[in-house]
Amino acid sequence: MPLFWRVCLINGAVFLAGTLALALSPATVSRQPLLSEFVVLLFGLTVIVLVNGALLRSLLRPLDRLTAVTTKIDLRYPGLRLDEAASGPARALVRGFNAMLERLEVERSTSTARALQAQEAERQRIAQELHDEVGQSLTAVLLGLRYVKDMAPERVRAELDGLRDTTRTSLEEVRRISQRLRPGDLTDLGLTSALAGLARDTSARNGPQVRRHLPSVVPELPSESELVIYRVAQEALTNVVRHARATAVDLGLAVSGGALELRVADDGVGIREGAMGAGIQGMLERAQMVGGDLVVRATGRAGPGGGPGGTEVLLRLPLSAPQPASVSS
Template identity: 50%
Template sequence: MRLLWRVFWLNALVAMVATILLMIGPWTVSAPIRFTEAVILVAGMGSLLAANAVLLRWGLAPLDRLTQVMTTIDLLRPGQRLEATGSAEMTALISTFNQMLDRLEVERGTSSARALSAQEDERRRIAQELHDEIGQRLTAVLLDLKRLTDQAPEPMRADMRQVQEITRGSLDEVRTIVHRLRPGVLEDLGLLSALTALTNQFDTHTGLKVRRELGADLPELSTQSELVIYRIAQESLTNAARHAGATAADLELVPGHGGVTLHVRDNGTGITGLREGAGIRGMRERALLIGAQLTITSRPGQGTRVSLHVPVPTERGIP
């Protein structure tokens, strides 16, 4: 039973007992009790209960709001706070809860920054090992196969060439994985070139045709912000190609509103489930890391739109 009704029924019990005692006792009413006196007592008890219920509902309303926020709060959507209203005890409780949210958001941002930094370092390490070990060995195998094919008898050359093509395809796949893990173009040539290479990669290796529009006069962004924009664009296009069954997508990166805004739209099936997957939550964590605002809108059968606004001024001082 909710606290409101527990307090209400306790007060109601007290009021009913008091009324019964007045009705059967000779102290304030006639004995035997008159009909008019009983009506007055019952009306008084009803008025007392109604007033009691109204006052309790008004006094405990902040607690109901606090309970609702506590059950629906999401630290990946910062800024959700309650107005401290009500009695002194209730105001203190809500203020303490808001302060706890402040601390949790700061700690979540710090832990997310460390986790994402470790994730990027691990991706670089794996990409480097794939490039240096697997890639070089496959290249050596490909060269040996070419030499052996030239020396092999004519009946065996067709089979040797087929093995060459399989090896060459494996080498291309390793290079594609290395590029996804570690966007070297982003580090060497910048965000615009990296997004161009990303869209060309989806055009070449998937059935997703990406139309891009990249602004020329973008404000200067930090390395962390460029990496977040790239990863969110990569995740959005990957979701569109693998999970949404989209055949076309638009990618835009335009300046405005004190920063830059990334838009990724597709014509896929949209998000049908109520629960967000790990990919979307990962995008929210990355956006939270740089103080950006991420908005995802989707309707079943009408595609998905991902918008990321990165405010440039707030990124100063972010490690």
Template identity: 50%
Template sequence: MRLYWRVLVINGAVLTAATLALVVAPVSVSRHPVVSEAAVLGFGLFLMVVTNALLLRSSLAPLDRVVREMASVDPQRPGRRLKPPDSGPGRDLVLGFNAMVDRLEEERSMSNAKQLAAQEAERHRIARELHDDIGQQLTVVLLGLKQAEQRAPAELADELAALRESTRDGLDDVRRVARQLRPGVLDDLGLASALASLTHDFAEHSSASVRRVVAPGLPPLSSDTELVVYRVAQEALTNAARHAGASAVELSLTKVGDRVVLEVADDGRGFDVRRDGAGLRGMRERARLAAGDLTVTSSPVGTTVRLEVPA
């Protein structure tokens, strides 16, 4: 029975019972009610209200429970569904809510996939332009400065040499940024080599020491999954250097059962994992695209990011 008809039947039953009680019971009310008659009417009204409240509570209590549980659903942690009651209007509400969440999560996943694909395409375009255009132009400038240094008089040689070294540093920075935007080594040599290059660059530009452990004989992953693992490792290392102020970081890639596990642990300042920033949300969204699970644990003396993806 739908909620509207259930409430209507309950109220009708209470009013019918009160009417029958007035007809059958030896109770009458004079034109000018006395105190005893008013007391009887008040008691009857109180009894009607209490009876109605008790009967309605059995029907509406499941709705209150469903509303409270709806408030605890976190869109950042999908997969949780409400358990429907065995019967009553609350069951239809829970089933409808679960179906709505299924549709929203599916649409969110598709939207995130398109967004991340567009982001990777833009990263690839910028990296290609940096490497092919700006990198080549700086290379030409570098060669020109070298020739000019050889032909220049002695009093200008030192200045040209310093300018050439500055140009070389700029070219190295352009190449480094291009590698960060689109790791060509990931496409050419695979995930293990890409992680080795990533930790090497991190150690060069950070004061933290890095220990890398890659287990031998890891099963192959799809190119999309490898990119997810690489981006999560990149974000975790960036957070360790930028926010945690870590002095030591350990990155490991191992196989546990039928899953490949990436762990990035640091000894820096911890944070409240319940307050997800843009970086953590991005890592969680990437993990979901690879059907993986991301867990982040943090304490005052360190943080561990763990990503599990199916092999």
């Protein structure tokens, strides 16, 4: 029954009961009502209002809870639901609201998985083009400069040497970017070796010292889960280099409590509570895609200048997690 008719029936039933009580009771009202009669009428009106309010409260209380829940809904953190059993006459409304939330979460999860899959495919395409097109072109330029140098007069050879060094540096940078876009080590050497290489590259690029705590053997994981772990570590280390002003970073991977945990902790300036930039949002969506949990928090360890700081990124991936959505590497 629609809510409008429920309210009308409740009000009608209460008013009917009040009318019958006045009609069947011995109470009367004089032409000029006495004070005692006013008291009886006031008491009856109070009873009617209280009974009507109690009945309507049981009907409309779930709407108040529904309003409160809508202010807390964040599809990045799924699972928030209203209790249908305690919703009384509004159970159908609450059931529909919960079903809507579930559909939204499923649709968002599916669209996120597709977007990340498209992102990985585009990264692979760009990396391939950088390697095949730009890399080969720069290699040809290097060979050409070497040939020209042999025929060039002495006064321009020094400048040609400078051009060769610049070209060689650019070629190495292209190869490094290609490697970051498409982690070949992850496919060829495995997760542990790929994370170790990521740590070495981060330290080599004038970044903070990365202390590795990586096991020699990790449990067998789907390729999608390994890719998510690698990308989260990559994004966390990138954020450290760009924003943290840290001097040291701990990169760890361990099995704890039936889950595989990736931990990246620095001694930098820390993170503001509730901060949710694009990088953190991307890490969170990747973690949810494979059934994992991601926590980004300030650690309170000594930061630059001796003040409190430090940030920890903790990815927890249950080893018995459901099959993740497909994301090609």
